Amino acid sequence: MDGTITLAVGRPTAGHGASVVLSNIEKRFDSVGAVRGVTLDIRSGEFLTLLGPSGSGKTTTLLMIAGFETPTVGDIAIDGNSVVALPPHRRNIGMVFQNYALFPHMTVAENIGFPLKQRGVDRATRARLVAESLELVRLPGYQSRYPRQLSGGQQQRVALARAIVFRPRLLLMDEPLGALDKQLRESLQLEMRRLHAELGITFIYVTHDQAEALTMSDRVAVMNEGLIAQIGTPEDLYDRPCDRFVASFIGESNFMQGVVRGLEDGMVVADCGDATVRAIGGRIATVGETVTLATRPERLGFADTPQCATRQNRMAGTIAETVFAGEHCRYLCHCAGGVSIVLKEPSSATVRRRVVGESVELAWSIADTVVV
Amino acid sequence: MIGRAAFRVLWIVVLMFLVLPILIVVVLSFSSASYLTFPPPGLGIRWYRAYLGSGEWLASTWLSLGVAGCVVVLSTILGTLASLGLARLPPAMRTIMGALILSPLIVPGIVVAIGIYYVFARYRLVGTPAGLVLAHTCLAVPFVVTSVSASLAGLDRRLEQAALSLGATPWGAFRQVTLPLIRPGVLVGALFAFITSFDELIVALFLSGSGAITLPRRMWDDLRFAIDPTIAAVSTLTIALSAMLLLGAHLVRRHQASEPGGTV
C-alpha cells in the first residue's frame, strides 16, 4: 500500500470487536529494520495471532498497535480511525504483557479496578465490575489477595481480567503464556478461546509457539525478519505453506529438490532423484526450473500399507534410522539422489515396525505436496 | 583444626579492632572523671549534662539538624527528579550526566571544599546556614541518585506501560504506580543525605566561618585545643544517631525485599 489513510464514513463497525488495519507500517531502530512493511487487515471479532521467531518483529508490531512504539512509516487505523497520533492511554485497548505486569503494591481488586478508576467509575460500580471480571476468569473471591500470593496461572488470569474489565473492543496479548508449564499453558489456551467466544471482541495474540497459534487462532500471520511471510487460517498455513520458512516454522517439513518437467491440470510435475513427484499449488513454476517441494512427515506412508494404495507420489528408499517416540514412530529414509526423508507413522501394536536397512517405498498424496 | 581456629580468631580480632575504639568512646562518655582516663573511675552523665547545658553545643546541634533537614528536602527533590530523567536518557547523555552528578563521591573532599569556598566567599555565603545547605546538597545528591536509580532499575518498565494501556495518563501512571514503588529508594536516599550533611566536616571547616558553626565543626575546634570528655558524650550521641539511621535504612530495604518492587 502507499501509505494513504482510509477513512470510514458511515455507520461504525457492527459487533463488539474493533477492526484494525495496518497500512504498510515500518519501524526502524537506528538502521535496523525491526518491522519492514507490514500490511494487515484484522476483522472485527477475529482471533488473530502474530507468529514468528524472536526478532521477527511481531512484538514490535503489537507495541505499535498499542501505542508504545511509533511507526517510522505507515498508518494504523482502529475502527476506521487513524490512531498513530494517539498516545497509548487514550487508545482504549486492553493489553496483557508477557510477565503479567500486575502492580505488586495493589491488591487483585485494586489491579482490576485500576482502569475503571482512571475512567472515573465510582467505587460501588467498580466493585461490581471487578467481581464480574473475576467470575469471568474463574477466580471469584480473590479481591483482597496480592499478586505475590498468586500462582503463575492465577496471575495471568488476573491480568486478563484487568485488561477486559473496561470492555475494550480490542485485546492485545504479548506471549502471555510463555512463563507457564505445558499443562497449565494448554488449559489456559482453552480458557482464552472460551473468553474470546464469550466476549466477542477482537484478540491479537503474539507468540513464537506454532502449536499454540494453530490451536487458538481464527487466522495466523507468520512473520519473519520484519515482514509477513504468510497469513491465513491454521489449515491454510499447515497444508499450503507458501515458502520454505513457513513450511519449516510451522510443523515439520521434508524438502526435496526437483527439476520441473511439466505442468498437468494445475499440478507441477518434477523429477526428484529417481522419482517423479507431483505437487499442487504454491508458486507457478516454469519447465526446467529447479524447485523445492515440501511435504509433511506425518502425511507420508509406506506403499505396502492398505491406506497408501491410492497415493500417487512414490519414492523408493532405505531406512537409515528408526526412533520410537510413543505416539508415533519416526523413520529417516535415504532415497536416490541424496534425498533424505523423515516419515512419521502413528504407532500401533498391530503395525509392523520397520528395521534399519529395509528397502521401502514411500507413498503420499499429491494434495499433500506443495511447491515452496 | 588449628588452621580453622586460627582463621576464626583472626577475623574476630579484626572485628574487635573495628568496634572497640568506638565502644571505648561510648564508655568514656559515661565517665564521672573530669579528665580522660580509661577505665573510668565511675559512671555518670555529667558530660551529657555539660553538653545539654552548653548554649554553644546546643546551638551547633540545632544548626546541624536544620541544615541537614534542608539538605534532605533539596537533595531528595533534585535527586529523585534527576534519577527519573537519567533512567530514560540515551546512553551517551546518561554517562555524562551520571558522571557529573556522582563526581562529588570521587573528587577529594578537600578539593571540593576549597573550590566551593573560593566562590562562596565572594558571594558572602561563608558563615551562613544557606551556604552550608547549598554546599552539602551537592555532596548529598549522589547518595539520593544512587539509591533512587537502584530502585528504578529494579522496577519493571512494563508496569508503567500496563498502567498507560489501562488508561492512566503519564502523570497518573507515575503517581499511582512508579512513585509508590520507588518510595523505599527515595527514603533510603534521604536517610543517607541526612547523615552525610549532619556529619560533614571538611566543607564546614571552610564555610562555617564564625556565624554558622556546625556540630562537627565545633567538635573539631574543641579537639584542637583540649580533649574534653564532653566530646565523648557528643560523639556517643552522634553514633547513636548514625546507628538509628542505619537501622532505619536497613528496615526500609528489608521491607522492600519482602514486597518486591518489580513484577512478581
Next chain:
Amino acid sequence: MATVAIAPVRLPRVSWQRIGPILLVLPLALYMLAFYLVPLASMLLRSLAEPSWTLDNYRRLAADSVFLEVFWTTLRTACVVTLGTILLGYPVALALSRLRRGAATMVLIVVLLPFWTSVLVRSYAWMVLLGRHGVINELLIGVGLIGAPLRLLNTSFAVHIAMIHILLPYMILPIASVLRQIDGALPRAAAGLGAPPWRVFLHVVLPLSLPGVAAGSLLVFVLSLGFYITPALVGGPRDLMLSMLIAQQVDLLNWPYAACLSAALLAVTLLLIAAFQRLPGMRDLLRTATR
C-alpha cells in the same frame, strides 16, 4: 461505507519521550553546575591564571621540595594503608562470605556501624586510645609493661593505624561481594578432585576474589590520597599530607599554589580511577562499594 483517500498526515508528535528526561535532569544539572562545577573549575583555573595565563605554577611545583616531600608522604601512607586494609580486611570478607545468613548479618552490622560513624568521631576515638594518658598507655602502665607513657599519638604509626581502621569497611565490602558471587560448585569441584582446603583457597578462591581486592584497593588508595581529618588530628609535623598542605595554603590565602596542589591531587585521583575502570567488572564493584 465510503472511503476517502487523504494524503498521509503525520501529526508532529510532541516528543515527550525526548524532552521529558532532559527536563527532569535539568534542575539538578543546573544546580550542580552553579554550586559545584563552576566553583571547582574557577578555583582550579587559579592555578593557571597568575600572574597571567601560564603553567609556571606547575613547573615550580615539580621542583618544589616541600611539595615533593608531602606528595611522597601521601603516597607512602596510601600504600601502607591499602596494604594494611587488605591484610586485615580479607579474613573478615572471607568469613562474611562463608557464614550463614543470621551470623553474616551480625558481622555485616559490625562492619557497617563504624562505616556510618563519622570520620571525626572515629579519629577522636584513636586520639583517646593513643594519647599520653590514653587508653593504651594507661593499660600498659597499669599492667606494668612500661614505666612512662609511649609517644603513640602524633606519629606516622597513629596515622596509619587510624586510617586503616577507618577505611577497612571500604576493603571488606567489595571483597565480600565478589567472594559471595563465586560459584559454590567451584571449591567443591576442587575438593572433589583432591585438593586440601588450603589449596582450594590458594588456587581457586583467592584468584577469583582478586577483582574484589582490586576494587577495594582502588577505593582505599584513592580515599587515602585525599584524606584530611584523620592525619590532621592524629598525625605529627612530619606526617603532612597533601590535603593538609592544601588547607594550609588556603588559610594563607595562597590560592594559586593551593589550586595547583588541588589540581595535582585531582589529576592523580582521576588517573587512577580511569586506569582501574578498564578492568572487567570494576564498575559494578565500585557501585556496590559506594552503597
